[in-house]
Amino acid sequence: MRLSAGTSSRLGASWDGRGTNFALFSANAQKVELCLFEGQGRKELERIALPERTEDVWHGYLNDVSPGQLYGYRVHGPYAPEQGHRFNANKLLLDPYARRTAGRLVWSDAHFAYRTGSPREDLSFDRRDNARGMPKAVVVDETFNWGRREIVRPNIPWEDTIIYEAHVKGLTERREDVPPALRGTYGGLSSPAMIDHLKRLGVTTIELLPVHGLVDDRTLVEKKLVNYWGYNTLSFFAPEQRYTQDNPLDAFRTTVARLHDAGIEVMLDVVYNHTAEGNHMGPTLSFRGIDNASYYWLKKDNPRFYDDFTGCGSSVNLTHPRVLQMVMDSLRYWVEVCHIDGFRFDLATTLARGPEGFDRNSAFLTAVRQDPVLASVKLVAEPWDLGLGGYQVGAFPSQWSEWNDRYRSAMRRYWSGEGSLIGEVSSRMTGSSDLFHHDGRTLRAGVNHITVHDGFTLADLFSYNEKHNEANGEDNRDGSSDNLSNNCGHEGPTDDPAIIALRRQLRKNQLACLLLAQGVPLILAGDEVGNSQNGNNNAYCQDNEIGWVNWDGLGREGDDLTDFVGHMTGLRQRFPQIRSRRWLDGRRADGSYGVLWLTPSADDMTEQDWNFPEGRFLAYVLGPAEEGQAPIFIVLNAAPEAIAFKLPKMPEYSNWEQVLNTADSGQTGASFASGADAEAPPRSVLAFAGSA
Numbered sequence: 001m002r003l004s005a006g007t008s009s010r011l012g013a014s015w016d017g018r019g020t021n022f023a024l025f026s027a028n029a030q031k032v033e034l035c036l037f038e039g040q041g042r043k044e045l046e047r048i049a050l051p052e053r054t055e056d057v058w059h060g061y062l063n064d065v066s067p068g069q070l071y072g073y074r075v076h077g078p079y080a081p082e083q084g085h086r087f088n089a090n091k092l093l094l095d096p097y098a099r100r101t102a103g104r105l106v107w108s109d110a111h112f113a114y115r116t117g118s119p120r121e122d123l124s125f126d127r128r129d130n131a132r133g134m135p136k137a138v139v140v141d142e143t144f145n146w147g148r149r150e151i152v153r154p155n156i157p158w159e160d161t162i163i164y165e166a167h168v169k170g171l172t173e174r175r176e177d178v179p180p181a182l183r184g185t186y187g188g189l190s191s192p193a194m195i196d197h198l199k200r201l202g203v204t205t206i207e208l209l210p211v212h213g214l215v216d217d218r219t220l221v222e223k224k225l226v227n228y229w230g231y232n233t234l235s236f237f238a239p240e241q242r243y244t245q246d247n248p249l250d251a252f253r254t255t256v257a258r259l260h261d262a263g264i265e266v267m268l269d270v271v272y273n274h275t276a277e278g279n280h281m282g283p284t285l286s287f288r289g290i291d292n293a294s295y296y297w298l299k300k301d302n303p304r305f306y307d308d309f310t311g312c313g314s315s316v317n318l319t320h321p322r323v324l325q326m327v328m329d330s331l332r333y334w335v336e337v338c339h340i341d342g343f344r345f346d347l348a349t350t351l352a353r354g355p356e357g358f359d360r361n362s363a364f365l366t367a368v369r370q371d372p373v374l375a376s377v378k379l380v381a382e383p384w385d386l387g388l389g390g391y392q393v394g395a396f397p398s399q400w401s402e403w404n405d406r407y408r409s410a411m412r413r414y415w416s417g418e419g420s421l422i423g424e425v426s427s428r429m430t431g432s433s434d435l436f437h438h439d440g441r442t443l444r445a446g447v448n449h450i451t452v453h454d455g456f457t458l459a460d461l462f463s464y465n466e467k468h469n470e471a472n473g474e475d476n477r478d479g480s481s482d483n484l485s486n487n488c489g490h491e492g493p494t495d496d497p498a499i500i501a502l503r504r505q506l507r508k509n510q511l512a513c514l515l516l517a518q519g520v521p522l523i524l525a526g527d528e529v530g531n532s533q534n535g536n537n538n539a540y541c542q543d544n545e546i547g548w549v550n551w552d553g554l555g556r557e558g559d560d561l562t563d564f565v566g567h568m569t570g571l572r573q574r575f576p577q578i579r580s581r582r583w584l585d586g587r588r589a590d591g592s593y594g595v596l597w598l599t600p601s602a603d604d605m606t607e608q609d610w611n612f613p614e615g616r617f618l619a620y621v622l623g624p625a626e627e628g629q630a631p632i633f634i635v636l637n638a639a640p641e642a643i644a645f646k647l648p649k650m651p652e653y654s655n656w657e658q659v660l661n662t663a664d665s666g667q668t669g670a671s672f673a674s675g676a677d678a679e680a681p682p683r684s685v686l687a688f689a690g691s692a
Contacts, residue, residue, distance in 0.1 A: 006061030012097025202569025279313030309387030342378025468535030479538030
């Protein structure tokens with residue numbers, strides 16, 4: 001028989017060498033039809049009702065379907081938005097488990113289950129077929145010859161991890177030493193020039209903005225823009241096809257293999273909190289038409305509408321066991337099939353929500369905690385969403401690390417000139433124990449950052465006081481107006497040499513602090529070469545020179561801080577106490593210490609010193625992690641004037657070697673005697689290594 005029952009045990013399309021099993025979850029459907037298409041995806045060849053239903057999984061096996069076959073689903077059931085159901089079999093739907101997609105979404109009113117423009121809005125019903133403009137799922141052969149790469153995963157310890165956040169296309173589109181055919185592609189990430197650059201920086205892990213299959217919002221397409229960042233997912237298993245001319249799955253895995261060969265880990269920014277289908281007036285492309293009431297959080301008192309914790313119109317409901325299964329299957333797929341080393345979870349609070357809000361023992365966090373595949377990879381939460389009680393920094397379980405926006409805010413304020421912050425800065429530079437020192441969590445709990453994709457670049461942070469997002473087509477209303485930035489006296493580009501020098505100095509200070517701070521540092525791609533987005537702090541739709549990294553600063557004196565970052569990552573490696581797994585303490589009974597906070601006169605700080613009005617000077621010694629290692633003395637001076645200070649006077653260390661001074665081009669300096677007088681230049685970071 002050509003068609004048989006098959007199995008419900010593996011969702012999606014699974015080819016076994018003889019035929020393909022198709023399985024789709026829908027708890028509320030009345031019938032599911034598999035639609036097969038010719039190779040270009042334009043003509044529907046056949047429509048086959050899946051013959052079996054097992055525990056709400058509809059399934060069937062076709063013995064003449066092989067890899068390369070294009071397909072989609074039509075799902076029959078009630079169209080009753082007031083009850084939470086939005087079935088419309090006129091709409092071709094993408095398989096949530098598609099491992100590859102073919103074609104792009106061509107927008108038209110046919111993609112909406114209701115009649116657009118109808119006075120009844122989404123309560124009306126549309127009978128048009130949308131198949132011609134829909135991307136199709138593709139049956140794939142998942143085998144891949146990793147060769148010896150099977151055992152070459154870098155497995156960088158958390159304490160040694162330095163993350164580099166980048167966009168697949170934006171990183172290499174303007175990089176002239178990457179072959180033209182590879183620029184803006186998966187292959188460009190692992191080109192020799194990029195690998196050499198990452199090694200020069202000393203970063204260990206590249207974190208990619210979303211690579212899951214995505215669609216461009218209709219509103220953006222109508223403005224001739226695209227969803228460049230990619231936070232508009234439609235397919236949680238398929239690598240986005242726009243970043244390669246070849247088979248996306250194989251192209252992506254080849255890149256991962258080459259980065260692993262270079263000792264570099266690959267993390268993915270993943271968006272499981274919402275989908276591209278938006279709110280109740282959005283299109284019906286996949287989940288909504290398969291089983292709206294299962295996949296999304298609906299308002300209890302009116303299930304026509306969605307609970308929107310994400311600001312994107314709807315929220316994926318991981319309290320449903322099959323929806324949770326989809327997310328867990330997706331995570332395991334990327335680890336087992338693509339050898340991914342970790343994930344950063346966008347708006348992670350949404351994933352951990354239960355009926356009463358954020359829950360540390362939610363179904364999702366519990367599933368992750370016990371999963372043996374995920375036990376070996378890095379898990380990073382963006383620990384907030386837009387819902388009630390959404391801000392949860394410090395609240396995730398010990399298996400997780402979290403973006404530490406408190407570090408970002410404090411250090412932006414400090415280097416923008418605000419005084420009376422030394423108490424908070426001291427906490428942020430030493431792991432933010434006030435946020436993370438509980439429940440067995442270690443210093444790697446916080447991921448420190450100054451800039452990320454969302455917001456100003458580092459160069460723009462010290463060039464603009466206001467956002468300049470006019471190119472986004474929303475009259476500069478989008479993006480945050482609270483940037484804690486400082487344009488150094490002039491808005492935007494300038495030829496004033498004093499302002500240029502100050503901006504460069506402040507960039508170095510932020511990078512120096514980021515890499516001297518305890519916790520996990522994250523660097524935004526392009527910050528090392530002065531990349532600017534011309535003041536745009538929300539370049540999510542700018543697939544052009546605004547959003548791409550501008551490498552013109554590479555090799556240009558003053559702008560190129562690549563070697564400076566490399567020096568800082570070298571210092572981080574040289575002093576294990578910066579990378580410690582243990583929380584700091586002060587002076588101990590045996591005379592040893594974890595950290596000593598010192599006044600400019602090298603005395604221990606008192607409460608009065610901590611509360612010094614408008615204080616901008618902070619100095620401290622991190623003690624040796626083990627016997628025989630050197631201490632490091634760190635000085636931060638955010639004041640606009642030089643401040644005199646003394647080197648620490650310690651019996652066991654007679655000299656202090658200067659290993660950092662951000663106020664001059666030399667990163668090493670003379671040796672100072674213990675207790676010697678010195679001076680911290682205006683707005684500078686200094687560091688010294690103790691020696692006998």
